[in-house]
Amino acid sequence: MAEDILILDRLRKAYGGLVVTEDVSLAIRRDELHAVIGPNGAGKTTLIHQISGLTPSDSGRVLLDGADITALSLAARTRRGLARSFQITSILPGFPVLENVALAVQARAGSSFRFLGTAADEPALNAEARAMLDIVGLGARADLPAGLLSHGEKRQLELAISLATRPRILLLDEPLAGMGHEEGQAIVALLRRLRGRYTILLVEHDMDAVFSLADRISVLVSGRVIATGAPAEIRANPAVRAAYLGEEEAA
Amino acid sequence: MSGAHPTAGPLRDRRPRLAGLILAGLATLPLLGALGADSYVLLLVTRVMIFAVAAISLDLILGYGAMVSFGHAAFMGIGAYAVGILATHGIEDLLAQAGVAILVSAGFAALTGAVSLRTKGVHFIMITLAFGQMAFFLAVSLAAYGGDDGLTIARRSTVLGAEWLGNATIFYYLVLAVLAATLLACRALVAARFGRVLRGTRENPVRMQAIGFEPFRYQLTAYVISGAICGLSGVLIANQTNFISPAYMAWQRSGELIVMVVLGGMGTLIGPLIGALAYLLIEEWLAGITEHWKMIFGPLLILVVLHARGGLVGAITRITGGRHG
Numbered sequence A: 001m002a003e004d005i006l007i008l009d010r011l012r013k014a015y016g017g018l019v020v021t022e023d024v025s026l027a028i029r030r031d032e033l034h035a036v037i038g039p040n041g042a043g044k045t046t047l048i049h050q051i052s053g054l055t056p057s058d059s060g061r062v063l064l065d066g067a068d069i070t071a072l073s074l075a076a077r078t079r080r081g082l083a084r085s086f087q088i089t090s091i092l093p094g095f096p097v098l099e100n101v102a103l104a105v106q107a108r109a110g111s112s113f114r115f116l117g118t119a120a121d122e123p124a125l126n127a128e129a130r131a132m133l134d135i136v137g138l139g140a141r142a143d144l145p146a147g148l149l150s151h152g153e154k155r156q157l158e159l160a161i162s163l164a165t166r167p168r169i170l171l172l173d174e175p176l177a178g179m180g181h182e183e184g185q186a187i188v189a190l191l192r193r194l195r196g197r198y199t200i201l202l203v204e205h206d207m208d209a210v211f212s213l214a215d216r217i218s219v220l221v222s223g224r225v226i227a228t229g230a231p232a233e234i235r236a237n238p239a240v241r242a243a244y245l246g247e248e249e250a251a
Numbered sequence B: 001m002s003g004a005h006p007t008a009g010p011l012r013d014r015r016p017r018l019a020g021l022i023l024a025g026l027a028t029l030p031l032l033g034a035l036g037a038d039s040y041v042l043l044l045v046t047r048v049m050i051f052a053v054a055a056i057s058l059d060l061i062l063g064y065g066a067m068v069s070f071g072h073a074a075f076m077g078i079g080a081y082a083v084g085i086l087a088t089h090g091i092e093d094l095l096a097q098a099g100v101a102i103l104v105s106a107g108f109a110a111l112t113g114a115v116s117l118r119t120k121g122v123h124f125i126m127i128t129l130a131f132g133q134m135a136f137f138l139a140v141s142l143a144a145y146g147g148d149d150g151l152t153i154a155r156r157s158t159v160l161g162a163e164w165l166g167n168a169t170i171f172y173y174l175v176l177a178v179l180a181a182t183l184l185a186c187r188a189l190v191a192a193r194f195g196r197v198l199r200g201t202r203e204n205p206v207r208m209q210a211i212g213f214e215p216f217r218y219q220l221t222a223y224v225i226s227g228a229i230c231g232l233s234g235v236l237i238a239n240q241t242n243f244i245s246p247a248y249m250a251w252q253r254s255g256e257l258i259v260m261v262v263l264g265g266m267g268t269l270i271g272p273l274i275g276a277l278a279y280l281l282i283e284e285w286l287a288g289i290t291e292h293w294k295m296i297f298g299p300l301l302i303l304v305v306l307h308a309r310g311g312l313v314g315a316i317t318r319i320t321g322g323r324h325g
């Protein structure tokens, strides 16, 4: 039990008559990189929404380090150590790159009900934000308005923001989506460096990346987990091949 | 009204200098001998500054928090009624009146804001409008304080028992001091941690939640601060006119405040001051030319809003060679 940092217990979500996730139970181990794969529309993003608290679940529970956080808001879960990125990049485009990250540091560094003193000049916030930018390789872009970054750099920034919340677990929704090959390789290299230092739940379509990075893989099809296991097991699993991988090879 | 926010990123630009210039100009105005103590110009500019305080308070939530309050005049009305009602009962001290005005405005903002902020977009506009109208009809129903017709206040508020504010020049400088303090306080606030959360929420509330902030707490606090400042402007307007009436709370007034903010440039603080100045001066000028002035004024406003991105402040910074806008 103590091994499992995040436990999903029979999560379900339906939009009207459309059941998007059903009976999803998963245990994510501490410091593992756990990938979730599945065809388009399988419910992967919805599941991330349910875990992070952006979308309430119809039923089921989410446990973080043994504590039931199902009733908590997105913000409260974040403060508990659940950080997430979005399939569609979510940053503050009008703020400088550095302030995007510094705000995440500010969120857990004392009260934000301060009405005096220029937040953008707080050395402690900025120093930590800079360190995060260096980790993702955006150090040189710190003063640029975030909206001017390239698509790939925005995804790197989002990772830096997530790291700045000092997460216990990172939920990443397709960090490679829409990237060129080179940009994608940079992110894969970054994930490889983060691997082992953070617990990571990775939703990703890039199978090369998934199979080279993941410690374990879960396969979501039509809202249900049909298999969980090491990459080799998943590759050999006939149900997975039929439902998913085979489909890709055929295409 | 959407898209590029001139203040979205760093706050370092030339606007503080613009604000300093305008305040210095306002401070020297009464010294121009030709005006005379009770001059029409002095009265008009006093009125402009009072509305500027109200418009700046609105900019705090509208420009920095993306909260389009269509009931902001209610706070001005509450401040004015605090003066009128207390004066009727013999409490004429300015500080006591201002204290009550600020407390009641803040309380009204806390209650109505807590409800309104559960909604978004058009719903937020409509519900703040509804609360504004509620305050309006409450004022109409106050028969003891003039009801529909309003109430004349015998004399201006007193300071430590003295009737200094009866002097137009002293009153002018009091209003200027409140204006300057409002500008400075709001400028500090939006640059501080609190303001950064507010500005971040304006851009992307989901991202702010995903780093651990609950937007509601910050938005509600901003709403209460804004309401309290606007209530203070009501204390000043009641003193200038020696008269209060429900008309202060009419939805048209709320609309005028929005126009001042947008016309001057929202999310700039100095913009609403310029907006109030332009709005009231043009209104005064057109009303002198024709009684159908609203038919000219309306289209004129739409032209400015559509063509001068960032309002008049945006136009000024472009003309003076600012890189912003």
Ligand SMILES: Nc1ncnc2c1ncn2[C@@H]1O[C@H](COP(=O)(O)OP(=O)(O)OP(=O)(O)O)[C@@H](O)[C@H]1O
Binding pocket: A015, A018, A020, A038, A039, A040, A041, A042, A043, A044, A045, A046, A047, A087
């Ligand atoms: N807010 C919503 N309202 C109605 N249906 C929704 C909503 N959000 C998602 N869905 C539906 O739920 C299903 C799963 O969507 P989801 O985005 O979770 O899939 P996904 O596995 O992330 O897909 P992709 O790989 O394309 O990102 C889809 O059929 C989608 O249309």
Ligand SMILES: [Mg+2]
Binding pocket: A044, A045, A046, A087
């Ligand atoms: Mg998805």
